[in-house]
Amino acid sequence: MRNLRKTILPLLLTFIIVPACTAVADGTATTALPAAPTGTPLPTITPSPTSPPVPAFPSYAIDLVLDYAGKTVEVSQEIVYPNHTGEPLASLVLVVEPNLWPACFTLKSLSVDGVETVNATLDGRRLEVPLAAPLAPGSVVELSLRYSLLLPRIEPDRDATYIRQQLFGHTYQQLNLVDWYPFIAPYVAGEGWLLHDENYYGEYMVYGSANFDVTVHFADPANPPVTAASGYGLPAGDGLRYRLEKGRVFALSFSPFFEVDERTVGGVAIRSYYFPYYALAGQKALEVVAQAFQVFSERFGPYPHRSLSIVQIETAFAMEYDGFFFMDTPIYGSYSGAETDFLPVTAAHETAHQWWFALVGNDQALEPWLDEAFATYSERLYYEWLEPERIPWWTAARLGNMADSTCPIDITIYGFYGFDCYYTPSVYLRGAVFLHDLRTRMGDEAFFAMLQDYAAAYGGQIATAADFFEQVRHHSNADLSDLIAAYFQNPH
């Protein structure tokens, strides 16, 4: 995410965001389904000799019918889940983010390996599905879900500090499906299912990688809205079919008003979706992203997908997804072509998240510096490559006096209340200062070789700070103890 306002309004935020969070929590729907039967443990399911190969990643085949005018979605979803946790699983836990909104999510049916299941429990955003027998490591289970979504309205956000961040739902001229389908939570061996508490700014979700096959139909196929999506789409009957291999998430945005510009870079279709009156900014966004895409492909490694969508959103927050990101209308609206505009900074930042968030995953809640510091520092790499004369401006405008800060960069998204060290300045900005100091200590050759190896090793995985520092030490014998002590509260 890119949020410049947070850097200047931390005190104000501490006073106004708690009620918004509370309101959402109060609205959380809880559905108590019949209790799971108890009794003697059943035998563990083990793969038979004739079982097909176990897939490396889960797969999600989703078929949806969107009633754009009615703001509803009917969904049929199949999940194939291979158990690579190394442990037998007595149940599966799915994350159902739409259930945070009252009356939004209605589960109509759920079956496991073809057998209708009635003993699942949906509590807030946690859907627990007991299995008839524990799923052995190396085995596969298939889930089928039918559900509907009644999309919430995205409240007007003239000033983002007065509302909870909301990207899911509809405005007058746009409908966004983000974190919209139930997905199986990551599982940490020895700890269990990874499902963090909600947070005002979002970005508390942790995603594994999966293969997506998403088909979109429209209730009124004669008048379909323009569709922006995470994957590469092709016509399929009266709808559109998208594929996204080894993706973190699958996002969609619809609007009958979108204008679209496209540019192909290295075989990847980059598309800019923007509203009328914002053509200048929408076209600039495409230009910057195409440039940043080339810079980061060179610096970090190849981009894994066939398309990338840049989508204007009527909120005051930019947000990254996989093969897709939102940039906020205020960024478009403030773009004038002046050298001090922040649109290129935001566009480069969100493009970098395709490597640091989407390709290399991380625990965004507990180790947010692993994607946000990297994306922020990538802004500098963009300017170094294309407009090195503008680095002093970027450093002053973006980092301010953070080189003088002593705040740790390894704070969590929950850690900025009550601290003098606020989330965005510490994690994003001082985090970028750290990466520059690390680069200076290692030298350019070792630093960029390390980043490439890190991206290659952890593409499709969830990396930790320990994984990152293992790569750093593999590429450099430099003593880092003073840097670690200066920037981190936890040892590495």
Ligand SMILES: [Zn+2]
């Ligand atoms: Zn970001």
